[in-house]
Amino acid sequence: MLKQRPNVLFFFTDQQRWDTCGCYGQQLPVTPNLDRLAAEGVKFEYAFTCQPVCGPARACLQTGKYATETGNYHNGMALPQDTKTIAHFFNENHYETAYFGKWHLASSALHNFRQSPVPVNFRGGWKDEWIASDTLESTSHPYEGKMFDANGNAKEFKDQYRVDAQTDWVMEYLQNRKTTDPFCLFISYLEPHHQNDLNVSVGPDGSKEKFKDFQVPLDLEGEAGSWRAEYPDYLGCCNSLDHNLGRLIAELKRQGIYEDTLIVYTADHGSHFRTRNKEYKRSCHDGCTRIPMIVRGPGFKGGQTVTELASLIDLPPTLLTAVGIDVPDYMRGNPLQRLADGNVADWPQEVFIQISEDHNGRAIRTHKWKYEVVNVLEKYYLYTCDKYVERFLYDLENDPHEKNNLVKDPRYQAIRRELATTLGNRMAVIGEAFPVILPA
Numbered sequence: 245m246l247k248q249r250p251n252v253l254f255f256f257t258d259q260q261r262w263d264t265c266g267c268y269g270q271q272l273p274v275t276p277n278l279d280r281l282a283a284e285g286v287k288f289e290y291a292f293t294c295q296p297v298c299g300p301a302r303a304c305l306q307t308g309k310y311a312t313e314t315g316n317y318h319n320g321m322a323l324p325q326d327t328k329t330i331a332h333f334f335n336e337n338h339y340e341t342a343y344f345g346k347w348h349l350a351s352s353a354l355h356n357f358r359q360s361p362v363p364v365n366f367r368g369g370w371k372d373e374w375i376a377s378d379t380l381e382s383t384s385h386p387y388e389g390k391m392f393d394a395n396g397n398a399k400e401f402k403d404q405y406r407v408d409a410q411t412d413w414v415m416e417y418l419q420n421r422k423t424t425d426p427f428c429l430f431i432s433y434l435e436p437h438h439q440n441d442l443n444v445s446v447g448p449d450g451s452k453e454k455f456k457d458f459q460v461p462l463d464l465e466g467e468a469g470s471w472r473a474e475y476p477d478y479l480g481c482c483n484s485l486d487h488n489l490g491r492l493i494a495e496l497k498r499q500g501i502y503e504d505t506l507i508v509y510t511a512d513h514g515s516h517f518r519t520r521n522k523e524y525k526r527s528c529h530d531g532c533t534r535i536p537m538i539v540r541g542p543g544f545k546g547g548q549t550v551t552e553l554a555s556l557i558d559l560p561p562t563l564l565t566a567v568g569i570d571v572p573d574y575m576r577g578n579p580l581q582r583l584a585d586g587n588v589a590d591w592p593q594e595v596f597i598q599i600s601e602d603h604n605g606r607a608i609r610t611h612k613w614k615y616e617v618v619n620v621l622e623k624y625y626l627y628t629c630d631k632y633v634e635r636f637l638y639d640l641e642n643d644p645h646e647k648n649n650l651v652k653d654p655r656y657q658a659i660r661r662e663l664a665t666t667l668g669n670r671m672a673v674i675g676e677a678f679p680v681i682l683p684a
Contacts, residue, residue: 249540249567251505252334253492256305256484257348258298258437259524260511262291262536263461264482271459277490278509278538283547284508284539286584288554291514292595292609296525296532298437299348300600301512301556306330306349306368308560308575312628313600315410317464318600322352323368330560331369333569334544339562342373343413345432346380358382358429361396361398365638370430375399375413380406380434386446405448407481408626409434409486418495426504426567431492434479444473447480459619463531463645469519478515506541506566515591526602528616528636529646533597533609542566545582550583551552552612555595576674606632606679608667614638614646614661617681630677634660634684651684 262268265275267282268289289645295311303309303316306329311317315324323329331341350357350366357366357378367374374394383390386406388503390398391413401409421427438445447455455476464471469563489509515524517530522644525532535556542567558577565571565579583591601603604619617632637651637660650656664681672678 249339249650251427251501252425252563252567253496253505253507254428254430254563255485255489255492255507255509256430256432257482257511258432258434258510258512259515259534260482260485260536261461261514261531262534264411264436265536265540268536270479272455272457272479274455274479275486277493277669278536279490281509281540282437282538283505284545285538286544286546286548286550287551288537288580288583289551290509290538290584290611291535291537291554292533292556292597293511293535294367294398294555294557294596295598295600296513296527297599297601298346298512299448300598302348302432304511304557305559306458308557308572310557310576311600312676313526313576313674315596317420317628319348320352322355322366323349327368327524329368330563331371331428333564335369335371335473337567337569338425338565340372340423340425341370341431342417342427342429342667343367343370344373344375344417344430344470345377345410346434347376347432348380350378358486361392363664371382373417375410376432381437381440383577384434385442395612405484407433407484407488411491415495417489417494421474425457428567430561433485438474439574444459444470445478447477451480451483452476456484461531463529463647464519465645467519471517471519474517498499504542506539506544506563508563509536509538510556510559511535512556515617518543521602523602523652526599526607528597528599528605528607529615530609530640530644533607541582544584548584550580551592552591553595553609554580554583560680574604594666595615596667605635606671607636608663609640609669612639612641613659613663615641615660615667617664617667617679620682628671628676629679629683631644631680633682634664637663 262264266279299319300311520527561571562580594608597607607616616636
């Protein structure tokens with residue numbers, strides 16, 4: 245029996261692959277706290293981003309709409325100030341809303357808040373507590389830097405790992421709340437994203453030695469990329485995140501509100517470590533698009549593993565459903581409570597992914613197939629177009645690590661036609677033109 249309407253704690257990481265987590269098969273002890281959470285809650289085995297770029301993915305998560313619908317279809321675009329976000333829904337229903345960490349939805353060609361405080365009207369409705377930076381990598385390094393509080397004052401840290409410092413501030417918030425209203429707490433970490441000006445992931449001191457014996461992910465094996473040098477630090481980042489997740493869980497238990505709190509753990513996208521293009525992301529491949537997704541709390545118990553396909557776009561309606569708020573028709577995802585309850589009838593059999601910046605692409609991923617098309621003009625800044633060309637087709641049952649591109653194989657022409665129709669229908673539903681798709 246719930247003592248009150250459930251609290252929400254959203255633990256959001258940046259650029260974290262699903263297979264960094266023990267509950268998804270990681271052999272090293274990287275995520276013991278998350279693994280325990282999965283054993284109590286629900287693990288979504290096949291979860292994917294809907295946009296493998298930081299800002300657009302965040303816009304989708306805040307609104308429940310796809311990136312082209314929000315106007316944030318690549319980085320450096322502000323969320324329109326009249327946008328209704330999940331925070332607004334929680335505010336209207338007498339929740340305390342709090343946001344900590346990386347925002348990435350305020351700066352644009354017109355307004356640059358990358359190294360300065362984000363004004364109130366650019367915060368997407370998060371109003372009761374705010375300690376954040378628009379681009380956290382611009383105001384901090386792994387062991388020093390700052391974020392800004394609700395009044396625009398700098399909150400500095402030095403000689404402390406960034407994940408620890410950020411979590412300290414969250415702990416202070418949890419311990420000093422004055423209201424009896426339930427909270428919706430969104431914690432957005434930068435890790436394990438690379439530090440932009442250093443161009444590498446930086447784990448806590450000692451990570452290189454602690455995680456040097458990592459098992460090479462098979463999609464990276466044999467590829468060039470940067471994973472050989474970066475992966476121990478990358479796992480160190482993930483281990484630090486997990487340690488701090490454990491701190492937060494312990495505080496919820498200490499306050500007696502753990503059972504009344506919905507905890508969501510996920511990431512904006514993964515990382516392919518420059519094996520698929522010249523960077524870490526902006527690719528349709530699973531290394532980039534597949535993410536961890538663990539939900540534990542009211543409606544998500546029992547240590548289940550769900551194998552239906554889940555998307556980041558499903559989380560906004562999931563959050564609203566969890567606290568009894570009606571889901572607006574414009575939200576594109578489906579409440580994950582349905583899958584947790586075993587109701588798989590009419591559940592989508594593909595996830596739809598929009599891709600920008602490296603290229604302008606559209607993709608779908610089923611259990612068996614991965615199919616992507618790209619804008620024939622090859623201009624990443626175009627948010628959409630009406631003519632694409634096929635780029636990738638993978639048979640995931642026989643080629644799970646996406647090494648053998650079948651897009652020009654004549655034996656799969658009928659499969660490509662079928663997938664093109666499915667993809668075109670998904671595009672048309674959200675207001676894009678049903679595309680002309682040319683063969684590779």
